[in-house]
Amino acid sequence: MNYIFDGVKCAPGHALPFGASLTGDGGINFSINSKDAEACILELYKKDSGPVFANIRIPQEFKKGNNYSIIVYGLDPKMISYNYRFEGRYEPSEGLRFNPDWSLLDPYAKSVTGREEWHKDVSLPMRGKILTEEFRWDDNPLIDLSYNDLIIYEMHVRGFTNDPASKVKCKGTYNGIVEKISYLKDLGINCIELLPVFEFDDLEDNGSYNGEPLYNYWGYNTVSFFAPKAAYAKSNTPDGIAHEFKNMVQELHRNGIKIILDVVFNHTAEYNGKLGLTYNFRGIDNRSYYILDENGEYADYTACGNTFKCNDPMVAGFIVDCLRYWKDEYHVDGFRFDEGAILSRSATGEVMSNPLVLDMISKDPILADAILIAEAIDASGLYQVGCYPADSRWGEWNDKFSHCIRKFIKSDESAGPELIKRIKGSPDIYNETYTHFGVNYVTCHDGFTMNDLVSYNDRHNIENGWNNEDGIHENYSWNCGVEGESDDKEIESLRSKQVKNAFALLMLSRGVPMMLAGDEIRNGQKGNNNVFSQDSEISWINWKNEKAHKDVHDFFKEVIKLRQDHPVLRSTYKGTDKNSSDYPELSFHGTTPWELDENAPFLTFGFMYAETKADHNADEDCFIYCGVNAFWEDQTLGLPIVPEGFEWSLYVTSANRKYKKTDINDSITLEPRSLTILIAKKTRRSSK
Numbered sequence: 001m002n003y004i005f006d007g008v009k010c011a012p013g014h015a016l017p018f019g020a021s022l023t024g025d026g027g028i029n030f031s032i033n034s035k036d037a038e039a040c041i042l043e044l045y046k047k048d049s050g051p052v053f054a055n056i057r058i059p060q061e062f063k064k065g066n067n068y069s070i071i072v073y074g075l076d077p078k079m080i081s082y083n084y085r086f087e088g089r090y091e092p093s094e095g096l097r098f099n100p101d102w103s104l105l106d107p108y109a110k111s112v113t114g115r116e117e118w119h120k121d122v123s124l125p126m127r128g129k130i131l132t133e134e135f136r137w138d139d140n141p142l143i144d145l146s147y148n149d150l151i152i153y154e155m156h157v158r159g160f161t162n163d164p165a166s167k168v169k170c171k172g173t174y175n176g177i178v179e180k181i182s183y184l185k186d187l188g189i190n191c192i193e194l195l196p197v198f199e200f201d202d203l204e205d206n207g208s209y210n211g212e213p214l215y216n217y218w219g220y221n222t223v224s225f226f227a228p229k230a231a232y233a234k235s236n237t238p239d240g241i242a243h244e245f246k247n248m249v250q251e252l253h254r255n256g257i258k259i260i261l262d263v264v265f266n267h268t269a270e271y272n273g274k275l276g277l278t279y280n281f282r283g284i285d286n287r288s289y290y291i292l293d294e295n296g297e298y299a300d301y302t303a304c305g306n307t308f309k310c311n312d313p314m315v316a317g318f319i320v321d322c323l324r325y326w327k328d329e330y331h332v333d334g335f336r337f338d339e340g341a342i343l344s345r346s347a348t349g350e351v352m353s354n355p356l357v358l359d360m361i362s363k364d365p366i367l368a369d370a371i372l373i374a375e376a377i378d379a380s381g382l383y384q385v386g387c388y389p390a391d392s393r394w395g396e397w398n399d400k401f402s403h404c405i406r407k408f409i410k411s412d413e414s415a416g417p418e419l420i421k422r423i424k425g426s427p428d429i430y431n432e433t434y435t436h437f438g439v440n441y442v443t444c445h446d447g448f449t450m451n452d453l454v455s456y457n458d459r460h461n462i463e464n465g466w467n468n469e470d471g472i473h474e475n476y477s478w479n480c481g482v483e484g485e486s487d488d489k490e491i492e493s494l495r496s497k498q499v500k501n502a503f504a505l506l507m508l509s510r511g512v513p514m515m516l517a518g519d520e521i522r523n524g525q526k527g528n529n530n531v532f533s534q535d536s537e538i539s540w541i542n543w544k545n546e547k548a549h550k551d552v553h554d555f556f557k558e559v560i561k562l563r564q565d566h567p568v569l570r571s572t573y574k575g576t577d578k579n580s581s582d583y584p585e586l587s588f589h590g591t592t593p594w595e596l597d598e599n600a601p602f603l604t605f606g607f608m609y610a611e612t613k614a615d616h617n618a619d620e621d622c623f624i625y626c627g628v629n630a631f632w633e634d635q636t637l638g639l640p641i642v643p644e645g646f647e648w649s650l651y652v653t654s655a656n657r658k659y660k661k662t663d664i665n666d667s668i669t670l671e672p673r674s675l676t677i678l679i680a681k682k683t684r685r686s687s688k
Contacts (some may be wrong), residue, residue, distance in 0.1 A: 002073075005104050006054040008044070013069030017109030018321070019226065020082065020130045026191055028077055028130065032084060032106060032316065034285045035094060038110040039087040040068040043103060048081050048113040048347035049124055059074040064453070068398060072196060079568040081113050081127035082106070086284055089239050092202040094595060097278075103127075105280040107318065109224050111238035112199045116230045118158075118172075118535070119215065126223060126279065129238040143258055145190060147371065147395065147437050147512055148570040151560055152260065152570040153189040154444055155517035156218070157197060157232045158535070167542035168232050174248040181255050187520060187553075188560035191258040191300045192372075193336055195445055197232060197245075198261075199224035201269060201277070206533040209465040214533035218445065221269035221304065223279045224684075225322045229331075232559075239341075249331050258333040260371055261326060265319050266342035266378065271305030288314055291349050300351050302339055303379035304607045310343045324366045334371025336397075341378040351382060358390040373397065373439055385429060392435035398426060401440040406453065406476035409673070411630050413601035420588055420598045423607060425510030425574040437572070438511040442502045443519060445586040446472065450519040453477045454498040455484060460527030463534065471530030484527060493656060494673065496522070496634065500555045501675045507559045507571060508607075508626055508677075510586075520556040521545040557653045562677065567618055568611035579644075582609035593640040603630040604670070606637050623680040629670035636669045642680045 003010045011027070018031045030042055044054040058068045083105060090097030105112065109128030123384045124611060161168045161176035166177040177192070184192070196219035204221060206214040219229065233241040252259050268289075281289040291299040291307040298306040309315050326332050337343060343353045361367060373395040376384035385396050401422045407415035418484045421428050426438050443450045448459075457479045480494045506513050517523075518541040523532055531539040546553060563569045568585065576584045589606040590596035596605055609624040624644050629635045639648060650659050655674035663669070670676055 003059075005056040007244070007656045008054045008056060008075070009073040010056065011071045011073070013071045015064045017070050017108075019110060020077075020128060022077065022130070022132065023071060025073075027071040027073045028075060029071050030106075031067060031508065032108070032284070033067050034086060034088075035066045035288050035314075036285060037068075037098060041085040041100075041298050042070060042072075043083045043085060044072070044075070045083075045127060046066040047079055047082045048127065048129070049122060051300040070199050077130040077132050081129050083125060083554045084284070090173075091296075092481040093296045095290075095292045097282050097286045099283060100276075102278050102283040104278070104283045105224060107224070107280050107284065108226055108321075110226050111241065112224045112227045112230060113238075114242075115199065115201060115203070116233075116236040118202055118231045119213075124203070126199075131242055133239040133243070133666045135243055137246070137250060138254070140254060143190075143253055143256055143333075145258060148572055150191045150258070150512050151189055151563065152191045152193050152439070152512065152514035153184065153187075153517055154193045154195070154441075154514055156195045156445065156539070157229070158217075159540045160517055161541075163537070163540045163543050166541070167543065172232070173234050174228075174232055174244045175234055175386050175496055178251045181257065184257060185255055187557055188564060189257055191260060191333070192252065193262060194512065195262050196220055196222060196338075197229050198263070199227040199229050200224045201279070202231065202535075207465045209463050212461060214465055215535045216533070217535045217539055218532040220264050220532070221267075221271065222264045223269045225263075225318075226325055236503075246330055253331070260334045260336055260373070261335045262338055263323075263333055264338045265308055265310060265322075266337075266339040267302040267304040267306050267308055273494045276305065278452060288312055291345070291347065299331055299381040301342060301345060301349060301378050301382070307342060307345070307349070309347050310357045311345065311352065311355050312347045313356065316360055319357055320360050320364055320367075323361065323370070324364065327366055327370055334373065336373040336375065338375055339378045339666050340374030341376055341382040341384045341390070343374075344382075344384065346640070351433045353389055355389055371395070378432070384431075384432060388436060390436075395437045395439050397444075397514075398422075398429065398438040398440050398511065400429065401426065401506075401509070401511070402440065402442050402444075403476055405442050405502050405505055408603075408630055409498055409505075410476070410478035411603060411632065411673070413603045415631075416602040416605070417599050419505075423505070424576070424586065425572070427574040429513075430574070433570055440506055440509055440511040441516075442506050443516040444514070445516065446530070448475055448527075449516060449523055449525055450476055450499050450502060451495070451522040452527055452529070453502070453525040454495040455479055455485060455486075455524065456527040458527070458565055459529040460484075461530050463528065463538070464530060465533070471528075475529060485524075496549065496552050497654045497656070497674055499552055501630075501673065503556055504559050504626070504652075504654065504675050504677065505628070507563045508624075509572065510569075511520075511573060513563070515556075515570070517541060518545075520553050522549040555652060555654065559677070562624070562651065566609070566611055566624060567616040568609045568620070568624070571616070579610060579612055581610040581612045583608075583623070585610055585615075587640070589637070589640060591635065591637055593638045604628065604635040604637065607637075608640055610614055620681060622646075625678045625680070627668055627670050627676045627678070629672065629674055632672045634669055636667050638667045639678070645682045646680040647683045648678045650682045651679045653677070
């Protein structure tokens with residue numbers, strides 16, 4: 001039976017799928033849930049920013065449980081946008097915040113209008129749009145890479161190419177990433193991890209500095225979880241934006257590069273600073289979506305003013321629906337969960353041993369091959385690195401690796417014994433009974449870049465407008481003698497060595513390595529370790545450094561290639577037993593081979609991998625030795641004796657000196673604060 005509401009032909013709708021979808025008979029189905037609402041009004045607008053042309057109160061007889069759904073006919077989906085209004089009680093002490101004056105965005109909206117251009121205030125609420133075009137995916141299978149093969153490159157879509165020196169046409173966009181694929185391949189990257197790309201409000205009020213507004217640059221305050229960030233596209237049409245994102249994924253896959261999305265399900269953009277803006281969840285079903293205290297106030301375990309009620313069955317379903325959608329519709333390969341410990345909190349905030357939402361994600365058939373990585377902490381002190389309550393498919397950001405490397409390269413000898421564990425793959429964290437994989441990193445978006453790690457003792461965040469009180473407090477950094485930029489060639493040379501040292505230890509350690517985009521060219525942020533609100537040269541990668549720091553770039557490239565070429569470096573084995581070479585697969589050495597007290601402080605040591613064709617499906621048997629000197633004077637390391645017919649040769653060094661063949665025999669002398677990698681293979685003479 002059909003009805004006419006406000007001049008629009010309508011019919012009872014379908015509860016599934018949620019959101020707005022096209023029906024086979026020329027209609028548009030709208031479906032949305034609210035447990036506590038008393039009425040739901042569908043608002044229809046002309047195009048993206050035009051006026052309302054219909055307010056359709058969905059009849060109560062159309063309801064199915066807590067679901068409001070309706071089909072409208074006779075409308076061109078490309079020519080309309082939509083929002084909702086909800087009526088109900090406004091009793092904040094009971095968690096009810098209905099206000100019929102609020103125009104609310106559909107949580108399942110697949111596209112959003114209103115923020116297609118960076119920093120352009122259209123003075124209109126964000127509105128839902130409807131996708132109408134299919135993308136033609138090619139038939140190439142998805143990339144066959146195991147977790148341990150990944151070399152993850154964390155980047156911000158806009159910051160990656162927005163610098164004028166990036167040499168791309170579509171700066172700061174999904175297309176810009178496509179233009180840089182050849183660069184990523186040449187470097188050796190096979191997986192990128194994008195900071196949030198779900199639609200967010202870049203105009204969100206972050207205050208100002210010296211009269212200039214600050215922005216929501218990182219995008220960790222999500223507004224719409226199903227819609228790609230429109231301003232990251234060159235196109236400003238819903239289908240065009242979706243097409244650009246899908247084309248980016250397809251081109252990455254064609255070039256052997258996977259894509260992981262950083263997703264933020266721990267909180268939303270409706271933060272509690274003066275209640276912030278109300279975009280959707282608060283006005284649709286506040287008590288269902290947020291953890292509230294006994295007074296109806298927002299429980300804040302995230303330091304962002306609210307906490308998503310992830311283990312409410314409806315919200316857990318919403319999260320899984322979202323992940324499924326991005327996996328199926330956009331072909332992404334996986335997800336990194338910001339403040340992932342929140343996903344283990346109950347509907348009242350307690351820590352759960354078997355969280356519903358994590359179980360649903362782990363067992364979902366559509367997500368069965370997805371990469372799943374948790375930042376296993378939250379802002380309220382919950383630390384679950386090594387005990388994240390999910391199945392073995394999950395990985396964890398290993399912040400202990402980052403802290404240890406930072407301490408050691410700045411000559412903290414007490415970090416030596418811990419560094420042994422980190423190189424082994426952190427068996428103290430990821431042991432035989434805890435089968436999650438660790439994601440090792442030295443730097444990430446949150447904190448100093450690798451250049452700033454060796455250029456600043458203190459954070460310099462004054463331009464963020466928080467009196468330099470924001471950002472990570474403990475950076476474990478050392479400026480190499482001068483705070484900030486320096487023209488001193490010796491200091492600059494030392495800084496490059498330190499960057500190389502840190503990266504080599506990352507690539508030669510067991511676990512999945514992740515690097516921060518721009519570290520390979522010593523990109524800096526002027527000492528700002530929290531550029532969340534900076535959309536400027538401070539937060540963009542400075543591509544002029546590609547030429548200025550070519551030696552660093554080339555070193556990174558060589559060490560990445562070493563990891564790719566040698567499966568022993570990617571092994572999940574965390575022990576030191578002998579393999580078929582009759583050598584320990586991984587061994588540690590002091591200044592004298594085979595002699596190192598792993599429990600006593602040290603600054604100079606070596607470690608060696610024994611790789612065999614039989615055990616690792618390698619091209620040939622070989623030995624990889626890394627000598628490390630974090631001391632401020634030359635140190636000589638004796639080299640382990642390798643089998644007859646094998647000969648040590650230089651692979652790469654962070655040192656400034658040039659090693660001759662005669663310098664590498666029974667020992668090698670390392671210059672201060674340097675690292676050298678050697679490889680021993682059978683000589684051609686001995687193989688005849």
